[in-house]
């Protein structure tokens with residue numbers, strides 16, 4: 229299959245790095261933090277209880293599903309209040325969480341593949357999570373990062389994909405969204421009119437009979453190889469700084485290595 233890809237929107241969790249080890253680290257780090265700063269909270273909410281509280285906060289607050297930071301603060305506030313701790317601990321506890329959340333270990337192929345992809349087309353991060361690419365040290369590969377929290381709605385809603393396309397300065401059909409999740413990433417992007425690429429690292433079976441991803445690879449390197457093979461003879465992507473749509477928004481960094 230061959231089509232024009234002028235820009236890419238890229239999911240983060242479980243696409244560039246696995247989330248499960250991060251989730252386990254967060255539980256551990258927060259518990260150790262509570263043991264040191266609020267032993268009563270640690271006693272009342274050992275790791276499993278804290279996890280249950282967080283899951284309940286998530287279930288009870290569907291209006292906040294696009295804002296995982298707000299949900300985390302709600303959980304921490306409830307745990308501190310219920311255990312009689314001062315709410316002056318809320319932001320320091322959140323900061324302990326956030327430091328652990330941004331310690332990521334990328335998949336072995338991910339950083340090299342990301343650099344190869346970003347050398348060809350502008351890449352924007354589009355994520356429902358609350359990772360901070362500046363803290364992680366990967367922001368130099370990205371034109372910008374758009375989170376569901378700042379946008380106000382989460383994938384698979386079309387509006388977050390469309391907002392990213394506007395900032396990239398390209399029509400929906402010229403932007404390829406890349407991610408691991410069949411519904412949030414692939415189906416969401418396809419319904420929003422973007423091209424879609426499923427990064428299926430686990431060998432999962434595709435279960436949306438009504439649509440198919442435009443591309444599917446078992447690593448991000450597979451996508452970098454495909455771009456090398458298919459973009460080589462296409463005219464270069466528009467210079468973002470000569471494109472009035474993009475310069476009006478002013479968010480793009482200087483492309484590291486314009487294709």
Ligand SMILES: [Mg+2]
Nearest residue numbers: 239241242408
């Ligand atoms: Mg993901």
